[in-house]
Every structure is written in C-alpha cells, then in structure tokens.
Amino acid sequence: MTVDRELTMSRAVVEAIGTEMRENDEVFYMGEDVADYGGIFDSTQGLLEEFGYDRIMDVPISETAYLGAAVGAAQQGMRPIAELMFVDFFGVAMDQIYNQMAKNTYMSGGSVSVPMVLTTAVGGTYSDAAQHSQTLYGTFAHLPGMKVVVPSTAYDAKGLMHNAIRDDDPVVYMYHKRLMGLGWLPSPTGPKTPVPEAEYTIPFGRADVKREGADATVVTLGLHVHRALDAAATLAEEGIDCEVIDLRTLVPLDRETVIESVEKTGRLVVVDEDYRSFGLTGEIVSSVAEEALDALEAVERVAMPDVPIPYARELETEVMPAAADIEAAVRNVQ
Incomplete structure (x- = not known):
C-alpha cells in the first residue's frame, strides 16, 4: 500500500x-x-x-x-x-x-x-x-x-x-x-x-528489524534506533553489515527475534539510553546467553552510566550514548 x-x-x-x-x-x-x-x-x-x-x-x-x-x-x-x-x-x-x-x-x-x-x-x-x-x-x-x-x-x-x-x-x-x-x-x-490514514494496530511483543545485516546484531529502542541506523550506515562503508532490531515493546519482550538474529550474526551489541546496571542491556544479553550461548561469539553493551543526567551540555553529551559509541562497540565485537 x-x-x-x-x-x-x-x-x-x-x-x-x-x-x-x-x-x-x-x-x-x-x-x-x-x-x-x-x-x-x-x-x-x-x-x-x-x-x-x-x-x-x-x-x-x-x-x-x-x-x-x-x-x-x-x-x-x-x-x-x-x-x-x-x-x-x-x-x-x-x-x-x-x-x-x-x-x-x-x-x-x-x-x-x-x-x-x-x-x-x-x-x-x-x-x-x-x-x-x-x-x-x-x-x-x-x-x-x-x-x-x-x-x-x-x-x-x-x-x-x-x-x-x-x-x-x-x-x-x-x-x-x-x-x-x-x-x-x-x-x-x-x-x-x-502513516496510513486508516486505523491499524501493531501487536505488542513483536520487534521490528529496521535494517537487515549479517555481521552484527544491534538491539535497541526509541531514539537510539536512529542512532544505531546512523552507525550502521557508517560501518557499512567499512564493510561491516549490521542488523538493527527495534524492540518496540519491553513488556512483552520479543526475545525470539533477537535470538534468531544472533544465531545468524554471532555478535551482539545492546544499546540503551537507560542506565547500564540492572536494566535492558543485561536482560537482552542474559536472554541470548540462556538460549543461544553456542552462537554468541562476542557481546558489547552501550548504555547510560550509573550517574544522574548532567545539566551541562558538554557533560550530558559525554554520558549519552552516541552513534560513535555504537560504531566502536560493533568494531569491538568483530
């Protein structure tokens, strides 16, 4: 349509x-x-x-x-x-x-x-x-x-x-x-x-593969979907082909799509604007480790450090995950 x-x-x-x-x-x-x-x-x-x-x-x-x-x-x-x-x-x-x-x-x-x-x-x-x-x-x-x-x-x-x-x-x-x-x-x-004018629904618990790739799986959501896509475009120029998965919902969580992608690429990068500890990045990594450990060759997490968000623009930029941080993490798992 x-x-x-x-x-x-x-x-x-x-x-x-x-x-x-x-x-x-x-x-x-x-x-x-x-x-x-x-x-x-x-x-x-x-x-x-x-x-x-x-x-x-x-x-x-x-x-x-x-x-x-x-x-x-x-x-x-x-x-x-x-x-x-x-x-x-x-x-x-x-x-x-x-x-x-x-x-x-x-x-x-x-x-x-x-x-x-x-x-x-x-x-x-x-x-x-x-x-x-x-x-x-x-x-x-x-x-x-x-x-x-x-x-x-x-x-x-x-x-x-x-x-x-x-x-x-x-x-x-x-x-x-x-x-x-x-x-x-x-x-x-x-x-x-x-966006269609007609109403439509998107089921919960169904992630969307925003970009298909073969060399690394990048899992994220929200703003950082777009930062991950920017990073993937840059990495493609270096011959690194990233698959970018947009979770869309956390509860329910589509672990199956993530695991299927990692079984293909062998490499996982999880990106989150939320805090690193006790959060989404750890949940995704542990889910893959439990179900597809043999396929997982390397893993990196990119997330907000465990500090209050600074007011000063320079400090906020320093702690906020950026496309360059995602690029570096993908290179590290190659």
Whole structure:
C-alpha cells in the first residue's frame, strides 16, 4: 500500500487517540497542560477543539490524585489515558502506578480490569538535568503487571497507540521527546514516516528489524534506533553489515527475534539510553546467553552510566550514548 503523507510522531499519536475517542465515548485524556496548551510535547494538539474539556482534562499538579482517579475510572469500565508529563515524576505517584494500576487485577482475582494507558515523556539530550532527562524503561519493565511500549517512528507510534488504548491491561506508553517532531526540539532523520490514514494496530511483543545485516546484531529502542541506523550506515562503508532490531515493546519482550538474529550474526551489541546496571542491556544479553550461548561469539553493551543526567551540555553529551559509541562497540565485537 502506497502512503502519500508523512506525519511526525506527535501527529501520529494524536491521530490514533482521536480515532479511538470518536469510536468509544469511554476514552478520555487527562494530564497537566493537555487541554488549552495541547501537551508540552504536542501529545494532545487539536483534541480539545473536537472533544471539549469533559474529555480532554487539565488536572492540578498532583500526580497522586489524577493517576489514582484514572485507575478508579478504568476499573469502572472507562478507558482513561493519563499523561505523566516526565517519567522522572513517577516517584510522586508510585503507589498509584505500581500498587494499584499494575496489581489490582491480580489482587482482585481477576474481578476488575484496569484498561488504562499511562503516557509519559522520556529521554535527554537537551540540557534538562537530572530530574527531567531519564528514560527508566527498565524500572517499569521490572515491575510485573504493566505492558511497556516505546515507539521509534510515527508509523509504529500510531499502531502501538491504537493497540494500547484497546488493551484490557494497563499500558505504559513511553515516547522520547526528541522523536516527537517539535519545533523547539528537532528530531533526527527517521521518526517522521509515511502513516496510513486508516486505523491499524501493531501487536505488542513483536520487534521490528529496521535494517537487515549479517555481521552484527544491534538491539535497541526509541531514539537510539536512529542512532544505531546512523552507525550502521557508517560501518557499512567499512564493510561491516549490521542488523538493527527495534524492540518496540519491553513488556512483552520479543526475545525470539533477537535470538534468531544472533544465531545468524554471532555478535551482539545492546544499546540503551537507560542506565547500564540492572536494566535492558543485561536482560537482552542474559536472554541470548540462556538460549543461544553456542552462537554468541562476542557481546558489547552501550548504555547510560550509573550517574544522574548532567545539566551541562558538554557533560550530558559525554554520558549519552552516541552513534560513535555504537560504531566502536560493533568494531569491538568483530
């Protein structure tokens, strides 16, 4: 199917939300600055004009209160989308997120479901310091009861959002600020993609091979899909052929696609903007080691060091994984 139009990731997300709201009156959106302002990362631009304040709801700066309200609404049969402006703020409402949203179906013996989406912005690279720049994918993926979604392109963002809103379990939908297509925070080349106008879903737990290759497997997600593709283009000039896998979701996690690729290439590089210790990179490496150790000839991890994200641009650039770091890691496993 030929698609003539391209969308930024923010427009693709809004398009999916708008479609779901038109089709289901139980879907509504709540968060800080999501109504008149349209979301500080353009996550709800244009929705207020169509749906009004009853369904696009600005809330007080009290994550504990409105995330708790979203859990209650979901348990009563509605399908709320609740925006946590920055993922770094999760600590304010961790009881509502992990002890209620994630556990209530289990603790009720299945008598209630919590069909809600928690959207949140992740990532750095724009000098917003230690309390506004983390990714924390691994934190949410580590805690059972929540599905965790991390799109890297507009096409994926729309399909994954449709699936998230329709899911009967709580979904944490994490979008990287640098990928949204904001005028004040430019995206790299790549996130703006052709997007069909018709609705479609992308199943959770199905990674996407963004680039096929034979010499090394690079596994990543979010912003670093694009950095990995940039690195792969440079390495191709040296005769090194990289396969780039975009996980798209952490829970459920498509280990099979990763293992199949490593069985082909024999070499694994895992790239993550989250912290190195106790996170995604270790999970991927251990999964491959458990299932395909004989095929694994070499492995490298590229991730954020275990330090708060610096404010100073030079220091933030120093700790943030870059395409050059991925290139170096791939060369090391050859």
